[in-house]
Amino acid sequence: MMRFSSSTHSVPEAGEMPKHVAVIMDGNGRWAKRRFLPRFAGHQRGVEALRETIKACIARRIDYLTVFAFSSENWRRPAEEVSVLRQLFLAVLESELEKMHANGIRLKIVGDIGQFGERIVELAQRGERLTAANVKLTLTIAANYGGRWDILQAMNRVARDHAGQPVEFTEELLAPHLAMNYAPEPDLFIRTGGEQRISNFLLWQLAYTELYFTQTLWPDFDGAALDEAIAWYAARERRFGRTSEQLGPGQKDGAPSSRRKSA
Numbered sequence: 179m180m181r182f183s184s185s186t187h188s189v190p191e192a193g194e195m196p197k198h199v200a201v202i203m204d205g206n207g208r209w210a211k212r213r214f215l216p217r218f219a220g221h222q223r224g225v226e227a228l229r230e231t232i233k234a235c236i237a238r239r240i241d242y243l244t245v246f247a248f249s250s251e252n253w254r255r256p257a258e259e260v261s262v263l264r265q266l267f268l269a270v271l272e273s274e275l276e277k278m279h280a281n282g283i284r285l286k287i288v289g290d291i292g293q294f295g296e297r298i299v300e301l302a303q304r305g306e307r308l309t310a311a312n313v314k315l316t317l318t319i320a321a322n323y324g325g326r327w328d329i330l331q332a333m334n335r336v337a338r339d340h341a342g343q344p345v346e347f348t349e350e351l352l353a354p355h356l357a358m359n360y361a362p363e364p365d366l367f368i369r370t371g372g373e374q375r376i377s378n379f380l381l382w383q384l385a386y387t388e389l390y391f392t393q394t395l396w397p398d399f400d401g402a403a404l405d406e407a408i409a410w411y412a413a414r415e416r417r418f419g420r421t422s423e424q425l426g427p428g429q430k431d432g433a434p435s436s437r438r439k440s441a
């Protein structure tokens with residue numbers, strides 16, 4: 179497991195390439211609507227786009243890809259669509275685990291997935307176990323995930339560990355209980371579909387992440403679209419609270435590669 183890492187406690191190493199990319203895969207419904215297709219068709223194409231993006235991340239040696247598949251608020255959708263999304267998630271788990279393993283992918287699933295039923299929980303556990311030792315790419319699927327849920331479940335765990343004693347919460351105490359305790363904080367966040375909001379995705383972990391928004395609808399996303407996002411990222415100056423002048427050569431914080439010019 180990764181040691182506690184926090185962009186508010188120490189300046190992370192930051193190069194031209196993001197190590198961790200987190201994506202809100204939005205716009206499936208609109209993609210389908212434009213083609214007079216049912217929303218389901220958009221979600222199906224969304225799975226293809228995810229496959230492309232995984233390949234592209236591996237080819238670019240990105241270590242962590244985290245994707246938002248279903249938010250804790252998506253239960254508000256019509257029952258039929260919720261059911262379609264659940265079926266699709268199940269089908270992906272049923273058909274892809276071996277392929278992921280063969281491709282060196284370590285699968286992680288974060289979120290309160292019990293609500294999707296036993297079969298999905300079982301497959302998720304099997305997939306995580308099967309791929310646990312793989313190192314090419316850590317793929318995290320966030321399903322029935324919410325940033326607030328994550329922080330609260332971490333707090334509840336800490337509180338339980340303290341068995342009724344008062345707790346002085348610190349980052350070091352809380353962060354190891356967050357769902358993504360095995361990963362560094364994301365460097366690059368991508369949201370497709372044009373909306374500029376976080377929609378309760380990784381609230382804690384996005385503290386110093388570069389936020390990229392594109393009009394491209396998720397089913398149209400691919401390696402070229404990822405490259406555009408990475409090029410944008412490479413032009414950011416990640417200051418982590420410091421001034422631009424402090425980022426010059428010979429800085430004392432040991433993170434010289436975080437020096438970056440604004441585009």
Ligand code: IPE
Nearest residue numbers: 203204205206207208247248
């Ligand atoms: C994202 O696409 C997929 C999920 C939320 C599961 P949407 O279904 O939100 O597509 P739009 O935003 O309606 O186009």
Ligand code: IPE
Nearest residue numbers: 202203204246247248249377
């Ligand atoms: C965010 O997309 C969640 C996922 C992509 C899984 P939504 O389409 O649900 O977000 P809002 O409702 O537009 O904010």
Ligand code: MG
Nearest residue numbers: 204205206371
């Ligand atoms: Mg949407």
